[in-house]
Amino acid sequence: MENTKTTVLVTGGTGFLGVHTILQLLQQGYEVRTTLRSLSKKDNIIKALEEGGITDFSKLTFFEADLTRDDNWGEAVKGCDYVLHAASPFPAQDPKDENELIIPARDGALRVLKAARDAGVKRVVLTSSFAAVGYSINVENHVFTEEDWTDVNAELPAYIKSKTLAEKAAWEFIEKEGNGLELSVINPVGIFGPALGGITSASLDIAVTGILNGTLNYTPTFTMGVVDVRDVADIHLKAMVNPKAAGERIIATSEGVMSFYDVAELFRKERPQYTENIQKLEPIEKEFYKEMSNEKAKTVLNWNPRSRDEALLASADSLMKKS
Numbered sequence: 001m002e003n004t005k006t007t008v009l010v011t012g013g014t015g016f017l018g019v020h021t022i023l024q025l026l027q028q029g030y031e032v033r034t035t036l037r038s039l040s041k042k043d044n045i046i047k048a049l050e051e052g053g054i055t056d057f058s059k060l061t062f063f064e065a066d067l068t069r070d071d072n073w074g075e076a077v078k079g080c081d082y083v084l085h086a087a088s089p090f091p092a093q094d095p096k097d098e099n100e101l102i103i104p105a106r107d108g109a110l111r112v113l114k115a116a117r118d119a120g121v122k123r124v125v126l127t128s129s130f131a132a133v134g135y136s137i138n139v140e141n142h143v144f145t146e147e148d149w150t151d152v153n154a155e156l157p158a159y160i161k162s163k164t165l166a167e168k169a170a171w172e173f174i175e176k177e178g179n180g181l182e183l184s185v186i187n188p189v190g191i192f193g194p195a196l197g198g199i200t201s202a203s204l205d206i207a208v209t210g211i212l213n214g215t216l217n218y219t220p221t222f223t224m225g226v227v228d229v230r231d232v233a234d235i236h237l238k239a240m241v242n243p244k245a246a247g248e249r250i251i252a253t254s255e256g257v258m259s260f261y262d263v264a265e266l267f268r269k270e271r272p273q274y275t276e277n278i279q280k281l282e283p284i285e286k287e288f289y290k291e292m293s294n295e296k297a298k299t300v301l302n303w304n305p306r307s308r309d310e311a312l313l314a315s316a317d318s319l320m321k322k323s
């Protein structure tokens with residue numbers, strides 16, 4: 001396989017997206033490295049990858065590295081062709097001090113980019129978020145595209161700010177100090193799909209577990225785009241090698257958006273066996289539905305995502321299997 005001579009570092013291998021990304025890279029024959037904050041979590045990753053069908057781990061190497069410290073980043077990227085930077089704090093609840101998220105997200109991205117540049121890496125693919133695209137304009141009938149940026153001067157939750165500031169800092173670094181290093185950015189909406197090895201993320205904890213176990217007892221007045229984690233991993237691999245993705249930010253979403261009421265209704269219709277604890281939720285007005293476009297991902301990268309229903313049902317199935 002031609003990929004056997006290509007080495008890719010995935011940061012945040014313990015994460016919901018990180019583990020799916022490692023899985024696809026190994027399936028495609030790449031040499032893979034991953035960073036984790038503590039090597040003690042290595043076994044969780046191996047268990048999840050085994051669940052994904054991996055039996056040979058000879059092409060996977062682990063490095064301990066934290067976004068808030070310089071240690072080991074240079075070693076982790078040395079000899080890598082590409083870096084997929086997925087690590088960033090994503091707690092289910094915002095901390096009191098926004099810097100708990102902003103500093104590791106922004107300074108961590110800069111640490112990874114500097115190490116990649118110094119090691120002669122060809123391209124970094126940064127996992128940003130729709131959080132950096134669509135959280136300050138509230139214009140009716142506006143379909144969000146890659147041209148839109150969240151205004152960090154607005155009053156925003158810390159996570160949204162952290163993702164916006166990290167992406168902005170990354171583009172600025174590439175422009176001023178990149179020295180030929182290429183950057184592509186993926187901006188996923190809410191990521192769902194199967195939780196491999198029980199590894200979840202705040203998106204699943206809030207919008208799938210929260211709805212199914214009845215913790216969520218009202219419908220917030222916002223909607224979310226939905227994308228399957230398998231398609232987000234796939235778009236990272238596509239953006240890594242496609243020359244047209246260099247210097248681009250690309251929204252990753254399946255078609256359409258949903259409120260939490262819509263998600264609950266989907267579960268009631270398609271998985272009635274899971275729904276005994278779901279609370280009575282109310283629909284929200286159409287004016288709160290906020291659409292975004294996946295045209296660029298489809299045309300530039302030939303990306304073809306699963307439907308939002310498939311992504312959400314795969315999350316529910318994997319979580320209910322575990323409980």
Ligand code: NAP
Binds near residue numbers: 011104200
């Ligand atoms: P996740 O499971 O919470 O993964 C986050 C990863 O970041 C974990 O591996 C975590 O490591 C790592 N991390 C956090 N703080 C760190 C630090 N100080 N140093 C090193 N690593 C650190 O969430 P996810 O959904 O897979 O998120 C992956 C990426 O996708 C993130 O950049 C997130 O912002 C982005 N994203 C997620 C969604 C979504 O809906 N899930 C949507 C858009 C974008 P530990 O295991 O050690 O905590």
